Each structure stands twice: as structure tokens, then as C-alpha cells.
Amino acid sequence: MSREAKSEPGARTEPNDRSELIRLENVHKVYHLGEVQVHALRGVSLRIARGEFVAVMGASGSGKSTLMNILGCLDRPTRGAYFLEGTDVSQLSKVELARIRNQKIGFVFQQFNLLPRTSALENVELPTIYAGLSPAERHSRALAALERVGLADRAHHFPSQLSGGQQQRVAIARALVNSPSILLADEPTGNLDSRTSVEIMDILQFLNEEEGLTVVLVTHEHDIAQYAKRVLEFRDGRIRKDYQVSDRWVAREVLPTLPTLDELDAVELGTQDLHAEGPVNPSEVW
Amino acid sequence: MDFSNTLRIAFRALARNKLRSALTMLGIIIGIGAVIATVSIGQGAEYLIQQGIESLGTNAVFIAAGSNRAGARTGFWGVRTLTVDDMEAILREVPLIRSAAPVVFTRAQVVYQNQNWRPRIEGTTPEYFQIRRWGVQAGGIFSEDEVRSAANVCVLGVTVARLLFGNQDPIGQTIRIGEIPFRVVGVLEAKGQSAMGEDQDDRLIAPYTTVQRKIAGITWIHYINASAISKEAAQAAVPQIEALLRERHRIRSPEDDDFFVSTQSDVAEMATQTERVMNLLLGSIASVSLIVGGIGIMNIMLVSVTERTREIGVRMAVGATEADVRRQFLVEAVTMSMAGGIIGIGSGLVGSWAIAKLLGWPTLISATAILIATVVAASIGILFGLYPAWKAAQLDPIEALRYE
Numbered sequence: 001m002s003r004e005a006k007s008e009p010g011a012r013t014e015p016n017d018r019s020e021l022i023r024l025e026n027v028h029k030v031y032h033l034g035e036v037q038v039h040a041l042r043g044v045s046l047r048i049a050r051g052e053f054v055a056v057m058g059a060s061g062s063g064k065s066t067l068m069n070i071l072g073c074l075d076r077p078t079r080g081a082y083f084l085e086g087t088d089v090s091q092l093s094k095v096e097l098a099r100i101r102n103q104k105i106g107f108v109f110q111q112f113n114l115l116p117r118t119s120a121l122e123n124v125e126l127p128t129i130y131a132g133l134s135p136a137e138r139h140s141r142a143l144a145a146l147e148r149v150g151l152a153d154r155a156h157h158f159p160s161q162l163s164g165g166q167q168q169r170v171a172i173a174r175a176l177v178n179s180p181s182i183l184l185a186d187e188p189t190g191n192l193d194s195r196t197s198v199e200i201m202d203i204l205q206f207l208n209e210e211e212g213l214t215v216v217l218v219t220h221e222h223d224i225a226q227y228a229k230r231v232l233e234f235r236d237g238r239i240r241k242d243y244q245v246s247d248r249w250v251a252r253e254v255l256p257t258l259p260t261l262d263e264l265d266a267v268e269l270g271t272q273d274l275h276a277e278g279p280v281n282p283s284e285v286w
Numbered sequence: 287m288d289f290s291n292t293l294r295i296a297f298r299a300l301a302r303n304k305l306r307s308a309l310t311m312l313g314i315i316i317g318i319g320a321v322i323a324t325v326s327i328g329q330g331a332e333y334l335i336q337q338g339i340e341s342l343g344t345n346a347v348f349i350a351a352g353s354n355r356a357g358a359r360t361g362f363w364g365v366r367t368l369t370v371d372d373m374e375a376i377l378r379e380v381p382l383i384r385s386a387a388p389v390v391f392t393r394a395q396v397v398y399q400n401q402n403w404r405p406r407i408e409g410t411t412p413e414y415f416q417i418r419r420w421g422v423q424a425g426g427i428f429s430e431d432e433v434r435s436a437a438n439v440c441v442l443g444v445t446v447a448r449l450l451f452g453n454q455d456p457i458g459q460t461i462r463i464g465e466i467p468f469r470v471v472g473v474l475e476a477k478g479q480s481a482m483g484e485d486q487d488d489r490l491i492a493p494y495t496t497v498q499r500k501i502a503g504i505t506w507i508h509y510i511n512a513s514a515i516s517k518e519a520a521q522a523a524v525p526q527i528e529a530l531l532r533e534r535h536r537i538r539s540p541e542d543d544d545f546f547v548s549t550q551s552d553v554a555e556m557a558t559q560t561e562r563v564m565n566l567l568l569g570s571i572a573s574v575s576l577i578v579g580g581i582g583i584m585n586i587m588l589v590s591v592t593e594r595t596r597e598i599g600v601r602m603a604v605g606a607t608e609a610d611v612r613r614q615f616l617v618e619a620v621t622m623s624m625a626g627g628i629i630g631i632g633s634g635l636v637g638s639w640a641i642a643k644l645l646g647w648p649t650l651i652s653a654t655a656i657l658i659a660t661v662v663a664a665s666i667g668i669l670f671g672l673y674p675a676w677k678a679a680q681l682d683p684i685e686a687l688r689y690e
């Protein structure tokens with residue numbers, strides 16, 4: 001079902017540039033904590049085109065997650081408009097938002113958020129259940145998604161039997177399974193070591209370059225942002241900087257220069273020493 | 287999301303905490319088990335009462351000796367005023383009564399060779415067997431002549447026959463009651479236990495004249511087993527008999543009556559009343575159990591919702607609507623109560639079968655009871671699952687995802 005075809009009463013649908021995927025117009029988000037009002041977003045305007053790879057940076061509390069939640073239709077702006085593929089989704093009902101989350105958005109979280117004691121395959125199948133697909137279709141789609149992240153052979157493993165990096169790849173497969181328009185990742189490498197982080201960035205770069213998937217990811221690490229095409233810097237609920245990454249890193253090229261876990265075990269060195277030797281500048285980790 | 291999926295998720299969630307699910311179901315199991323047992327036992331009792339009415343005849347009227355005068359503590363059977371003359375007067379003057387048999391009873395030691403037993407001994411006339419529709423399986427009954435001559439003859443209940451004679455044929459054999467020899471002329475058909483649980487076959491029946499003079503040493507009788515021409519006639523005969531006996535016994539007010547008159551329907555009513563009280567008791571145990579079981583389910587479902595807050599967040603993030611989440615938890619609650627219900631039905635059936643076996647009652651499995659139990663179990667799941675399911679659906683996905 002395409003959103004363009006079905007116009008909701010009160011929802012503005014504008015014919016626009018087909019390449020434009022997301023448009024935010026002066027978006028505000030205010031949280032009410034009893035008497036106190038927390039202004040998490042203070043007028044964010046933003047356009048993201050199809051095929052972009054955007055890194056959102058900023059200090060803790062600057063509003064990055066709030067932005068992602070609004071982009072992911074988990075939350076609605078207090079003020080302003082949010083057009084997703086030309087439809088103003090800030091006006092849609094909860095049921096309609098659930099439908100959009102299911103069909104158009106893939107979410108990846110810092111804590112992976114896989115269902116415990118549920119196989120990788122069934123975790124990946126989860127969004128297809130709510131899409132109302134047949135069991136056979138669900139199964140084949142989930143397997144295909146696992147293949148795309150290189151984990152087809154782990155389909156029947158439980159999350160507890162997988163490494164952090166593998167769990168995050170399962171989570172990416174889950175985000176991809178319904179072929180969304182956009183992949184939103186809120187600090188996807190926050191819980192991973194540096195090599196695994198680059199592996200995740202490799203997958204995201206592959207999906208963006210080869211499959212044209214639009215990616216928006218939150219990170220507070222400059223090294224991670226270097227893999228994106230465009231960076232948005234947040235401070236106090238506003239976009240302070242918005243620029244294209246000049247000398248973009250390619251994860252596939254960086255990976256061979258990084259020690260693997262086996263090598264780490266072999267040399268029995270502390271991770272800090274290895275960080276110092278690798279291409280990562282420790283001063284930038286923070 | 288389709289139903290089979292919802293059901294699968296529910297089973298998984300319950301299987302994950304087997305002990306917890308089992309303990310939660312216990313209340314429902316007990317409640318439903320009690321419902322099934324109540325209905326089955328109730329039906330068994332009703333069947334027995336029905337059978338009792340049939341065997342004694344709906345037209346039966348009992349005239350028993352007894353007093354309810356507080357001062358004269360003669361006891362129920364201690365009254366000596368009821369006689370065979372009273373019975374003959376009733377037969378003569380109350381045309382609604384078709385036939386009647388006097389009954390005297392006592393207990394005495396009965397000996398055959400080296401076997402002995404102490405059955406209930408009843409003295410009566412041949413009408414007794416006709417009114418009670420109680421035939422013999424071997425031999426015959428005693429005659430009017432034998433009653434008149436106070437002959438030493440008797441008919442045995444099957445229990446007595448078995449205990450004294452084993453596999454031997456008792457017909458024509460001589461037994462002794464005390465020092466007096468009696469010839470066995472017949473063995474009664476088996477009747478089994480009465481609704482009150484006593485063995486009706488544990489009795490020896492002889493002419494009332496013989497029992498009065500040679501065993502009990504009395505001149506009065508204990509009760510009259512009469513039969514009216516119809517069920518309505520039985521009811522109508524009661525005041526007539528009362529009036530007649532008061533006149534004969536020179537009693538002025540009903541409080542001084544030295545007899546009780548009741549009909550078979552009165553007795554049936556009493557039994558039904560007893561059964562109703564039993565049902566009420568079991569019924570309240572069942573409802574309390576079911577409510578407690580329901581609260582248990584609600585409690586565990588609330589715990590489950592809290593434990594799985596993150597899961598709920600994830601499901602919402604990937605496209606579950608509030609209705610999907612609500613349905614998931616509701617189905618889980620109903621699955622639990624239904625599983626408890628099915629186990630409860632099973633144990634209720636086994637339990638009532640065991641009780642019936644123990645009391646020698648017929649086992650009656652009621653499809654209605656099973657149906658009602660199933661519906662009740664499902665309703666409990668829905669009723670007590672609604673609130674937890676609603677709570678789960680109300681969760682904010684962002685908060686839920688952040689929940690530790």
C-alpha cells in the first residue's frame with residue numbers, strides 16, 4: 001500500500017521532488033516533566049534525499065535520540081511538520097504510524113533489542129508477522145535478510161549464542177526485512193569494540209552504496225561519522241553544523257588494517273595498546 | 287497478525303516459565319475440577335433419588351411411629367402406639383390407600399453353621415414386596431398363611447446370603463436367629479446402596495408376626511409402608527390418615543401426634559434439598575477458586591507485562607499496533623486459563639469417577655458440565671487478562687525500549 005495513493009483527511013500530501021525522502025519543517029519537541037518543560041528539539045528543519053548516509057553527532061542530551069524517534073514515527077513532534085515521502089506523518093493516527101514503522105522504517109538500537117530465547121531467524125521475522133505475510137514468505141524474506149548481513153549460517157542461534165557484533169547484524173537484518181525506505185540507527189556501535197564497529201559500518205556502507213538504502217545514524221564518535229556522507233551536528237536541540245564528509249572512510253579498506261579478535265588473543269595484548277597502534281586516534285574516541 | 291501466530295507466541299511465553307504457569311493455573315484447575323465434580327456428583331445423586339422414587343413408587347405413603355413431644359423423650363422409634371389395627375383401619379377408611387404393609391425391624395445375630403452376621407431384620411407381610419416392587423432372584427417370598435401362623439421362614443438380602451452361604455444355595459437351608467431356627471425361602475434381587483449410603487441388601491425379611499413375638503418381643507409396629515392409588519392421592523391421603531390416627535389414638539392437637547405421615551415425594555424433596563445444599567457448597571468452593579485463580583492469572587500477567595516491557599517496545603517499533611499487543615497478552619491469559627480448565631475438567635472427571643466408584647454410585651459424565659466449564663475458563667482468562675493486556679498496549683514504545 002503506498003502512502004501517496006491514500007490521502008488522509010488533514011494530512012498534507014505534496015507532490016514534490018521524487019528524490020526527497022524526509023523533510024522536517026521547524027520541528028519542536030517539548031517534554032513535560034511535572035512543572036518543568038524540557039525543550040529537546042528547538043526548531044529543526046532538515047531535508048534528506050534518497051540514498052543519503054547521514055551521521056548525526058552531538059553531545060549527550062542534545063536531542064539526537066529525540067530526532068531519531070520522530071524520524072522513526074515512534075514519537076510525534078510537539079510543533080512543526082514531518083514529511084516522509086511527501087506525507088505529513090505528524091498528523092497520522094497511532095495505527096497508521098505503526099503501519100509506517102512496519103513498512104517504511106527500519107530501526108537499529110544501541111542495545112540490539114533482540115528478543116531473548118528466540119532464534120535469529122524468528123527475530124528477523126518479527127516485522128513480517130505484523131506485515132501479515134504468509135509463513136512461507138516470512139521465512140524466505142527473513143533468511144534473505146540474514147544472508148545480506150552474512151549470518152545465514154546462524155539463523156537458528158539464540159541471541160545469547162551470538163557475539164555483540166553478530167547480534168547487531170541480526171538487528172540490522174530485522175530492520176531490513178520489510179524493505180524499508182530508510183534505516184535509522186541510534187548509536188548502533190555504542191556497545192561494540194572498534195573492529196566490530198567498523199564491520200557494522202561496512203554493512204551499512206554496503207547497503208547504502210550497493211542497494212541505495214538511505215541511512216541515518218547517531219554517533220558521538222568522529223571515527224564512525226567519517227564513514228557517512230553527511231554530518232549533522234546537534235547542540236541544545238538545534239542543528240549547528242550540516243556538512244558533507246570530505247575524505248570519507250571506506251570500511252572495507254579499513255578492516256584489513258585492524259587486528260581480528262583471534263589475533264588479539266594470540267598476542268595477548270590489552271585493547272588500549274592496540275587502539276594506539278591502529279588507525280584510530282584515541283583522542284577522538286571521546 | 288494472524289491468530290495461529292498469536293497462539294504460538296502465547297504457548298512459547300508460557301512454556302518459558304513452566305512452573306510459574308502451572309502454579310498460576312492451579313486455582314483454575316481446582317475451580318473447574320470442583321464445577322465438574324459438583325455437576326457429576328449432583329447428577330449421580332439425582333439419579334439415585336429418581337431411582338429410589340421409582341423403586342418405592344411415587345404413590346408411596348409412610349406412616350411412622352414417633353413423637354416430637356419434647357417432654358416425653360420416647361425417641362423416634364420408641365413409641366408403642368402404632369399397631370396393625372391402625373393399618374387395617376386406614377385400609378378400611380381411607381379409600382385413597384390401595385395397599386399397605388406393616389414393618390417392624392430390629393437387629394439380631396444370624397447364624398448358619400460356623401458363619402454369623404448381624405443384619406437388619408424386618409418383619410412384614412407379602413404386600414411389602416409388591417409395594418416396594420422388590421422381587422426375588424431365587425426361591426419365593428412367604429405367604430399370608432405363614433404370616434398368620436407366625437411361621438419361621440425368611441427371605442435374605444443378597445449381602446446376607448453371600449456372607450452366610452458364600453457360593454452355596456441358601457434356599458431350603460435352615461439358619462438360626464438367636465436360638466430359633468428359620469427356613470430360607472428366597473433371596474431378594476440386589477438393590478445396592480441407597481442415596482444415604484446404606485447397603486439395602488444387608489437385611490433379612492420375615493413375617494411381622496414372627497419378628498414381633500419371637501425376636502423383638504413387642505406388640506406394636508414401627509411403620510406402615512402404604513401405597514395410594516396415584517401420586518395426587520398420596521398427597522391427599524396424608525390429612526385423612528392423620529385425622530384417623532388422631533381419633534384412634536385420642537390425640538387432640540397435632541403437636542401431640544405419636545406418628546409421622548409422609549409421602550415419597552416429601553422424601554424425594556428432602557433428598558433434593560440435601561443435594562442442593564451440597565451443590566451450593568461445592569459451587570461456592572468452585573467460584574472462590576475460580577476468582578482466586580483469575581486473580582492469580584491477572585497477577586502473573588502483570589508481572590509478565592513488566593518483565594517483557596522491552597519486548598513490547600521492540601514489537602511496537604517494528605510495527606505492532608496497540609491492538610496487536612493487547613491481543614497477544616489476552617490470548618496468553620486465555621491460553622493459561624483454558625489449559626487450567628482442560629486439566630481441571632480431566633481431574634474433575636477422574637475425581638467424580640473415583641467418588642462414584644467409592645460410593646457405588648453411577649458415574650455420569652455431563653457434556654453440559656464440560657461445556658460450561660470450558661466457557662467459564664475462557665471467560666476467566668478474558669476477564670482477568672483484559673487489564674494486563676490493556677496495560678501492555680498502553681506502554682509508550684520509546685519508554686518501553688529504554689526500560690531496564
Ligand SMILES: Nc1ncnc2c1ncn2[C@@H]1O[C@H](COP(=O)(O)OP(=O)(O)O)[C@@H](O)[C@H]1O
Nearest residue numbers: 031033038040059060061062063064065066067
Ligand atoms: N521522555 C522524556 N521525558 C523528559 N525529558 C526527556 C525525555 N526524553 C528525552 N528527554 C530530554 O530531552 C533532551 C534530549 O534527549 P535525547 O534526545 O535523548 O538526547 P541525546 O540522544 O542526544 O543524548 C535531554 O535533555 C533529555 O533529558
Ligand SMILES: [Mg+2]
Nearest residue numbers: 061064065066
Ligand atoms: Mg541518545
